[in-house]
Amino acid sequence: MPLGPAFNHELALDLQALEGAGLRRSLREIASPQGPRVILDGKTVLNFSSNDYLGLAAEPVLKTAAIQAIEAFGAGAGASRLISGSLAPHHRLEETLAQFKRTEACLAFSTGYAAALGTIGALVGRGDILILDKLVHACVVDAARLSGATLRVFRHNDLDSLEKILVWATARTAATTPRLRNPRVLIVTESVFSMDGDLAPLREIVELKDQHGAWLMLDEAHATGLFGPGRRGLAEACGVADRVELQMGTLGKALGSAGGYICGSRQLVDLLVNRARSFIFSTAPVPAAAAAAAAAVEMVASESGAARCRQLWDRVHQLQSTLAWGVDLPSPIVPLILGSETAAVSASGGLLARGLFVPAIRYPTVARGTARLRVSLSAAHEPAHVQALLASLQELGLRPLNLPS
Protein backbone atom coordinates (compact mmCIF):
# COMPACT_ATOMS: atom_id res chain seq x y z
CA MET A 1 0.00 0.00 0.00
CA PRO A 2 1.41 3.45 -0.86
CA LEU A 3 1.99 5.95 1.93
CA GLY A 4 -1.10 8.02 2.66
CA PRO A 5 -0.84 11.77 2.07
CA ALA A 6 -1.37 12.43 5.78
CA PHE A 7 2.17 11.46 6.78
CA ASN A 8 4.02 13.90 4.55
CA HIS A 9 1.37 16.54 5.09
CA GLU A 10 1.87 16.40 8.85
CA LEU A 11 5.62 16.70 8.46
CA ALA A 12 5.25 19.57 6.00
CA LEU A 13 3.37 21.49 8.70
CA ASP A 14 6.29 21.00 11.10
CA LEU A 15 8.69 22.24 8.46
CA GLN A 16 6.51 25.26 7.75
CA ALA A 17 6.48 26.12 11.45
CA LEU A 18 10.28 26.02 11.51
CA GLU A 19 10.43 28.14 8.37
CA GLY A 20 8.04 30.70 9.84
CA ALA A 21 10.19 31.01 12.97
CA GLY A 22 13.38 31.46 10.95
CA LEU A 23 14.63 28.17 12.34
CA ARG A 24 14.53 25.85 9.36
CA ARG A 25 17.91 24.39 8.53
CA SER A 26 19.19 22.48 5.57
CA LEU A 27 22.37 20.73 4.55
CA ARG A 28 24.90 22.41 2.33
CA GLU A 29 27.22 20.27 0.29
CA ILE A 30 30.94 20.77 0.69
CA ALA A 31 32.87 19.37 -2.25
CA SER A 32 36.37 19.61 -0.80
CA PRO A 33 38.34 18.52 2.25
CA GLN A 34 38.13 20.67 5.37
CA GLY A 35 40.61 23.51 5.29
CA PRO A 36 40.87 27.29 5.36
CA ARG A 37 39.07 27.23 2.01
CA VAL A 38 36.21 24.92 1.11
CA ILE A 39 34.03 24.50 -1.95
CA LEU A 40 30.51 25.28 -0.80
CA ASP A 41 27.66 24.93 -3.30
CA GLY A 42 30.21 25.04 -6.11
CA LYS A 43 31.95 28.20 -4.89
CA THR A 44 35.33 28.43 -3.14
CA VAL A 45 34.93 30.32 0.13
CA LEU A 46 37.08 31.12 3.15
CA ASN A 47 36.02 28.77 5.90
CA PHE A 48 35.44 30.08 9.43
CA SER A 49 32.95 27.37 10.37
CA SER A 50 35.00 24.33 11.22
CA ASN A 51 36.20 22.91 14.54
CA ASP A 52 39.33 21.66 12.81
CA TYR A 53 41.34 24.00 15.03
CA LEU A 54 44.78 22.64 14.22
CA GLY A 55 44.13 22.00 10.54
CA LEU A 56 44.56 18.24 10.98
CA ALA A 57 41.39 16.98 9.22
CA ALA A 58 43.15 16.85 5.85
CA GLU A 59 46.67 16.37 7.22
CA PRO A 60 48.70 13.78 5.22
CA VAL A 61 50.01 12.07 8.38
CA LEU A 62 46.43 11.31 9.46
CA LYS A 63 45.36 10.22 5.98
CA THR A 64 48.29 7.84 5.71
CA ALA A 65 47.51 6.32 9.12
CA ALA A 66 43.87 5.83 8.05
CA ILE A 67 44.84 4.23 4.75
CA GLN A 68 47.30 1.87 6.45
CA ALA A 69 44.64 0.84 8.97
CA ILE A 70 42.20 0.10 6.15
CA GLU A 71 44.84 -2.01 4.40
CA ALA A 72 45.62 -3.92 7.59
CA PHE A 73 42.17 -4.14 9.22
CA GLY A 74 39.61 -3.46 6.50
CA ALA A 75 36.88 -0.87 6.13
CA GLY A 76 34.54 -2.00 8.89
CA ALA A 77 34.90 -3.18 12.48
CA GLY A 78 32.38 -6.01 12.10
CA ALA A 79 30.67 -5.83 15.49
CA SER A 80 30.63 -4.09 18.82
CA ARG A 81 33.91 -4.12 20.74
CA LEU A 82 32.61 -6.72 23.22
CA ILE A 83 31.57 -9.10 20.44
CA SER A 84 34.38 -9.18 17.88
CA GLY A 85 35.18 -5.61 16.97
CA SER A 86 37.87 -4.75 19.54
CA LEU A 87 40.51 -4.23 16.89
CA ALA A 88 44.14 -3.41 17.53
CA PRO A 89 43.76 0.21 16.29
CA HIS A 90 41.20 0.88 19.06
CA HIS A 91 43.57 -0.48 21.70
CA ARG A 92 46.49 1.55 20.32
CA LEU A 93 44.31 4.67 20.27
CA GLU A 94 43.27 4.20 23.91
CA GLU A 95 46.86 3.62 25.04
CA THR A 96 47.96 6.71 23.13
CA LEU A 97 45.20 8.85 24.60
CA ALA A 98 45.76 7.62 28.17
CA GLN A 99 49.46 8.35 27.84
CA PHE A 100 48.74 11.78 26.36
CA LYS A 101 46.25 12.70 29.09
CA ARG A 102 48.39 11.03 31.78
CA THR A 103 45.54 8.90 33.05
CA GLU A 104 45.52 5.20 33.91
CA ALA A 105 43.11 4.31 31.18
CA CYS A 106 40.92 5.50 28.33
CA LEU A 107 37.84 4.27 26.50
CA ALA A 108 37.09 5.31 22.93
CA PHE A 109 33.52 5.73 21.65
CA SER A 110 32.17 6.19 18.14
CA THR A 111 31.46 9.88 18.82
CA GLY A 112 31.73 12.40 21.63
CA TYR A 113 27.95 12.37 21.74
CA ALA A 114 27.99 8.63 22.37
CA ALA A 115 30.69 9.05 25.02
CA ALA A 116 28.51 11.46 27.01
CA LEU A 117 25.37 9.42 26.57
CA GLY A 118 26.97 6.15 27.65
CA THR A 119 29.14 7.48 30.44
CA ILE A 120 26.64 9.60 32.34
CA GLY A 121 24.07 6.81 32.26
CA ALA A 122 26.69 4.32 33.49
CA LEU A 123 27.54 6.39 36.55
CA VAL A 124 24.32 7.98 37.76
CA GLY A 125 20.66 7.05 37.83
CA ARG A 126 17.60 7.39 40.04
CA GLY A 127 18.56 8.59 43.50
CA ASP A 128 21.71 10.34 42.24
CA ILE A 129 22.16 14.03 41.51
CA LEU A 130 23.51 15.47 38.29
CA ILE A 131 24.58 19.12 38.22
CA LEU A 132 25.09 20.80 34.85
CA ASP A 133 26.27 24.20 33.71
CA LYS A 134 23.39 25.95 31.94
CA LEU A 135 25.31 25.98 28.64
CA VAL A 136 26.61 22.41 28.40
CA HIS A 137 26.40 20.70 25.04
CA ALA A 138 23.21 18.95 23.92
CA CYS A 139 24.81 15.51 24.32
CA VAL A 140 25.16 16.08 28.07
CA VAL A 141 21.60 17.39 28.33
CA ASP A 142 20.28 14.32 26.50
CA ALA A 143 22.42 12.01 28.63
CA ALA A 144 21.12 13.69 31.78
CA ARG A 145 17.50 13.20 30.78
CA LEU A 146 18.09 9.59 29.86
CA SER A 147 19.96 8.79 33.07
CA GLY A 148 17.00 9.25 35.40
CA ALA A 149 19.18 11.16 37.91
CA THR A 150 17.79 14.25 39.64
CA LEU A 151 18.87 17.19 37.54
CA ARG A 152 20.01 20.63 38.70
CA VAL A 153 21.37 23.38 36.47
CA PHE A 154 23.70 26.16 37.68
CA ARG A 155 23.94 29.56 36.04
CA HIS A 156 26.62 29.60 33.38
CA ASN A 157 30.11 29.65 34.98
CA ASP A 158 28.53 30.96 38.21
CA LEU A 159 30.35 29.55 41.25
CA ASP A 160 27.80 30.87 43.78
CA SER A 161 25.02 29.19 41.89
CA LEU A 162 27.02 25.94 41.76
CA GLU A 163 27.89 26.12 45.46
CA LYS A 164 24.24 26.60 46.47
CA ILE A 165 23.27 23.50 44.54
CA LEU A 166 26.18 21.54 46.03
CA VAL A 167 25.10 22.51 49.56
CA TRP A 168 21.58 21.35 48.77
CA ALA A 169 22.86 18.12 47.17
CA THR A 170 25.11 17.31 50.14
CA ALA A 171 22.24 17.76 52.56
CA ARG A 172 19.96 15.69 50.43
CA THR A 173 22.33 12.78 49.94
CA ALA A 174 23.18 12.84 53.69
CA ALA A 175 19.48 12.51 54.46
CA THR A 176 18.92 9.47 52.25
CA THR A 177 19.64 6.00 53.56
CA PRO A 178 21.82 4.26 51.01
CA ARG A 179 20.31 1.10 49.62
CA LEU A 180 22.63 -0.72 47.24
CA ARG A 181 25.25 2.03 47.18
CA ASN A 182 25.84 5.61 48.26
CA PRO A 183 23.99 8.32 46.34
CA ARG A 184 26.28 10.16 43.92
CA VAL A 185 26.66 13.77 42.95
CA LEU A 186 28.18 14.37 39.51
CA ILE A 187 28.96 17.81 38.06
CA VAL A 188 29.34 18.10 34.29
CA THR A 189 30.79 21.15 32.60
CA GLU A 190 32.79 22.14 29.54
CA SER A 191 36.25 23.64 29.56
CA VAL A 192 35.67 25.84 26.49
CA PHE A 193 32.00 26.44 25.75
CA SER A 194 31.20 25.42 22.23
CA MET A 195 29.01 28.34 21.15
CA ASP A 196 30.40 31.10 23.41
CA GLY A 197 34.11 30.34 23.41
CA ASP A 198 34.49 31.27 27.09
CA LEU A 199 36.30 29.18 29.70
CA ALA A 200 35.02 27.48 32.84
CA PRO A 201 36.53 28.69 36.14
CA LEU A 202 38.01 25.25 36.49
CA ARG A 203 40.30 25.62 39.51
CA GLU A 204 37.42 26.95 41.58
CA ILE A 205 35.02 24.28 40.35
CA VAL A 206 37.51 21.57 41.29
CA GLU A 207 37.90 23.13 44.77
CA LEU A 208 34.14 23.20 45.23
CA LYS A 209 33.51 19.66 44.09
CA ASP A 210 36.27 18.38 46.39
CA GLN A 211 34.86 20.32 49.35
CA HIS A 212 31.45 18.78 48.75
CA GLY A 213 32.55 15.28 47.83
CA ALA A 214 31.11 15.51 44.32
CA TRP A 215 32.64 14.13 41.11
CA LEU A 216 33.51 16.14 38.03
CA MET A 217 33.15 15.21 34.38
CA LEU A 218 34.91 17.77 32.18
CA ASP A 219 34.10 17.96 28.48
CA GLU A 220 37.32 19.11 26.81
CA ALA A 221 35.85 18.94 23.27
CA HIS A 222 37.10 22.42 22.35
CA ALA A 223 40.22 22.48 24.54
CA THR A 224 42.15 19.30 23.82
CA GLY A 225 45.06 20.17 21.55
CA LEU A 226 44.73 23.89 22.35
CA PHE A 227 45.34 24.49 26.05
CA GLY A 228 48.13 23.63 28.47
CA PRO A 229 51.88 23.26 28.00
CA GLY A 230 51.37 19.73 26.67
CA ARG A 231 48.17 20.73 24.83
CA ARG A 232 46.24 18.21 26.94
CA GLY A 233 43.43 20.62 27.64
CA LEU A 234 42.22 23.20 30.16
CA ALA A 235 42.58 20.77 33.08
CA GLU A 236 46.29 20.63 32.34
CA ALA A 237 46.49 24.40 31.86
CA CYS A 238 44.89 24.91 35.29
CA GLY A 239 47.02 22.23 36.96
CA VAL A 240 44.01 20.19 38.08
CA ALA A 241 44.02 17.26 35.62
CA ASP A 242 44.72 14.69 38.36
CA ARG A 243 41.72 15.93 40.35
CA VAL A 244 39.13 15.54 37.56
CA GLU A 245 37.41 12.16 37.76
CA LEU A 246 36.33 12.03 34.11
CA GLN A 247 38.07 13.79 31.25
CA MET A 248 35.92 13.62 28.16
CA GLY A 249 36.64 14.76 24.64
CA THR A 250 36.06 14.29 20.96
CA LEU A 251 38.42 13.06 18.29
CA GLY A 252 36.53 15.03 15.65
CA LYS A 253 37.63 18.60 16.39
CA ALA A 254 41.27 19.56 16.96
CA LEU A 255 42.18 15.88 16.56
CA GLY A 256 40.93 15.91 12.98
CA SER A 257 39.30 12.46 12.91
CA ALA A 258 36.10 11.07 14.44
CA GLY A 259 35.14 9.50 17.75
CA GLY A 260 34.91 10.36 21.43
CA TYR A 261 36.79 9.34 24.54
CA ILE A 262 36.76 9.19 28.30
CA CYS A 263 40.08 9.27 30.16
CA GLY A 264 40.33 8.38 33.84
CA SER A 265 41.03 5.54 36.22
CA ARG A 266 41.22 1.84 35.33
CA GLN A 267 38.09 1.19 37.42
CA LEU A 268 36.20 3.89 35.55
CA VAL A 269 37.05 2.41 32.16
CA ASP A 270 36.35 -1.17 33.29
CA LEU A 271 32.96 -0.07 34.56
CA LEU A 272 32.14 1.78 31.33
CA VAL A 273 32.97 -1.32 29.27
CA ASN A 274 30.30 -3.09 31.31
CA ARG A 275 27.72 -0.36 31.61
CA ALA A 276 27.95 2.29 28.89
CA ARG A 277 25.11 1.33 26.58
CA SER A 278 26.28 3.49 23.65
CA PHE A 279 29.54 1.53 23.79
CA ILE A 280 28.08 -1.94 24.32
CA PHE A 281 25.25 -1.83 21.81
CA SER A 282 26.97 -0.13 18.91
CA THR A 283 29.37 -1.33 16.24
CA ALA A 284 32.95 -0.32 16.96
CA PRO A 285 34.30 2.73 15.09
CA VAL A 286 35.97 2.00 11.77
CA PRO A 287 39.69 1.20 12.10
CA ALA A 288 40.58 4.15 9.85
CA ALA A 289 39.09 6.65 12.30
CA ALA A 290 40.89 5.15 15.29
CA ALA A 291 44.24 5.04 13.51
CA ALA A 292 43.91 8.61 12.24
CA ALA A 293 42.99 9.80 15.72
CA ALA A 294 45.98 8.03 17.28
CA ALA A 295 48.27 9.66 14.71
CA ALA A 296 46.68 13.01 15.55
CA VAL A 297 47.29 12.60 19.27
CA GLU A 298 50.93 11.77 18.60
CA MET A 299 51.23 14.78 16.36
CA VAL A 300 49.56 17.11 18.86
CA ALA A 301 51.97 15.90 21.55
CA SER A 302 54.99 16.51 19.29
CA GLU A 303 56.89 19.68 18.38
CA SER A 304 54.87 19.99 15.17
CA GLY A 305 51.69 19.98 17.28
CA ALA A 306 53.20 22.74 19.41
CA ALA A 307 53.93 24.74 16.26
CA ARG A 308 50.34 24.33 15.00
CA CYS A 309 49.01 25.38 18.35
CA ARG A 310 51.20 28.51 18.39
CA GLN A 311 49.96 29.33 14.87
CA LEU A 312 46.36 29.02 16.00
CA TRP A 313 46.90 31.35 18.96
CA ASP A 314 48.72 33.80 16.67
CA ARG A 315 45.54 34.00 14.58
CA VAL A 316 43.40 34.43 17.70
CA HIS A 317 45.65 37.25 18.91
CA GLN A 318 45.61 38.82 15.46
CA LEU A 319 41.81 38.89 15.46
CA GLN A 320 41.76 40.15 19.03
CA SER A 321 44.15 43.01 18.38
CA THR A 322 42.39 44.16 15.24
CA LEU A 323 38.76 43.76 16.31
CA ALA A 324 37.39 47.26 16.73
CA TRP A 325 35.60 46.15 19.90
CA GLY A 326 38.79 45.61 21.92
CA VAL A 327 37.72 42.45 23.68
CA ASP A 328 39.61 39.50 25.07
CA LEU A 329 39.34 36.30 23.06
CA PRO A 330 39.95 33.36 25.39
CA SER A 331 39.60 30.74 22.63
CA PRO A 332 39.42 30.40 18.83
CA ILE A 333 35.60 30.40 19.05
CA VAL A 334 34.31 33.94 18.59
CA PRO A 335 30.56 34.49 18.91
CA LEU A 336 29.04 37.62 17.39
CA ILE A 337 25.61 37.63 19.01
CA LEU A 338 23.05 39.41 16.87
CA GLY A 339 19.88 38.42 18.71
CA SER A 340 17.19 37.58 16.20
CA GLU A 341 17.29 34.49 14.04
CA THR A 342 16.78 36.53 10.89
CA ALA A 343 19.59 38.99 11.72
CA ALA A 344 22.04 36.11 12.17
CA VAL A 345 20.95 34.35 8.99
CA SER A 346 21.11 37.53 6.95
CA ALA A 347 24.59 38.43 8.31
CA SER A 348 25.79 34.94 7.45
CA GLY A 349 24.35 35.38 3.95
CA GLY A 350 26.08 38.75 3.61
CA LEU A 351 29.41 37.18 4.50
CA LEU A 352 28.85 34.31 2.10
CA ALA A 353 28.19 36.79 -0.71
CA ARG A 354 31.65 38.20 0.11
CA GLY A 355 33.21 34.74 -0.07
CA LEU A 356 33.29 33.92 3.66
CA PHE A 357 31.60 30.95 5.31
CA VAL A 358 30.60 31.90 8.87
CA PRO A 359 27.59 29.93 10.07
CA ALA A 360 24.54 31.44 11.77
CA ILE A 361 23.86 29.55 15.00
CA ARG A 362 20.25 29.51 16.11
CA TYR A 363 17.86 27.89 18.55
CA PRO A 364 17.97 25.09 19.67
CA THR A 365 21.78 25.17 19.50
CA VAL A 366 21.69 28.45 21.47
CA ALA A 367 18.89 30.07 23.49
CA ARG A 368 16.14 31.92 21.63
CA GLY A 369 16.99 35.55 21.02
CA THR A 370 20.75 34.89 21.13
CA ALA A 371 21.25 33.85 17.51
CA ARG A 372 24.78 34.57 16.42
CA LEU A 373 27.56 34.26 13.94
CA ARG A 374 30.10 31.75 15.21
CA VAL A 375 33.58 32.44 13.90
CA SER A 376 36.08 29.68 14.50
CA LEU A 377 39.74 30.06 13.72
CA SER A 378 42.21 27.41 12.69
CA ALA A 379 45.98 27.07 12.62
CA ALA A 380 45.50 26.62 8.87
CA HIS A 381 44.27 30.20 8.47
CA GLU A 382 46.76 32.74 7.22
CA PRO A 383 46.94 36.33 8.46
CA ALA A 384 45.36 37.47 5.17
CA HIS A 385 42.32 35.26 5.84
CA VAL A 386 41.71 36.95 9.17
CA GLN A 387 42.16 40.36 7.51
CA ALA A 388 39.56 39.41 4.89
CA LEU A 389 37.16 38.42 7.66
CA LEU A 390 37.67 41.71 9.48
CA ALA A 391 37.17 43.73 6.30
CA SER A 392 33.88 41.98 5.53
CA LEU A 393 32.62 42.29 9.10
CA GLN A 394 33.32 46.04 8.93
CA GLU A 395 31.51 46.36 5.59
CA LEU A 396 28.45 44.72 7.06
CA GLY A 397 28.51 47.13 10.01
CA LEU A 398 27.34 44.53 12.52
CA ARG A 399 26.62 45.53 16.10
CA PRO A 400 27.03 42.36 18.16
CA LEU A 401 25.12 42.48 21.44
CA ASN A 402 27.93 40.76 23.36
CA LEU A 403 30.57 43.31 22.41
CA PRO A 404 30.96 46.95 23.42
CA SER A 405 29.52 49.24 20.74
Ligand SMILES: *Cc1c(COP(=O)(O)O)cnc(C)c1O
Ligand atom coordinates in the same frame (compact mmCIF):
# COMPACT_ATOMS: atom_id res chain seq x y z
C1 LIG B 1 31.05 18.48 19.41
C2 LIG B 1 30.86 18.34 20.85
C3 LIG B 1 30.56 17.11 21.43
C4 LIG B 1 30.24 15.89 20.62
O1 LIG B 1 31.36 15.37 20.02
P1 LIG B 1 31.17 14.56 18.63
O2 LIG B 1 32.41 13.76 18.54
O3 LIG B 1 31.05 15.60 17.58
O4 LIG B 1 29.94 13.74 18.77
C5 LIG B 1 30.49 17.04 22.80
N1 LIG B 1 30.67 18.12 23.57
C6 LIG B 1 30.94 19.33 23.03
C7 LIG B 1 31.14 20.49 23.93
C8 LIG B 1 31.02 19.48 21.67
O5 LIG B 1 31.24 20.68 21.15
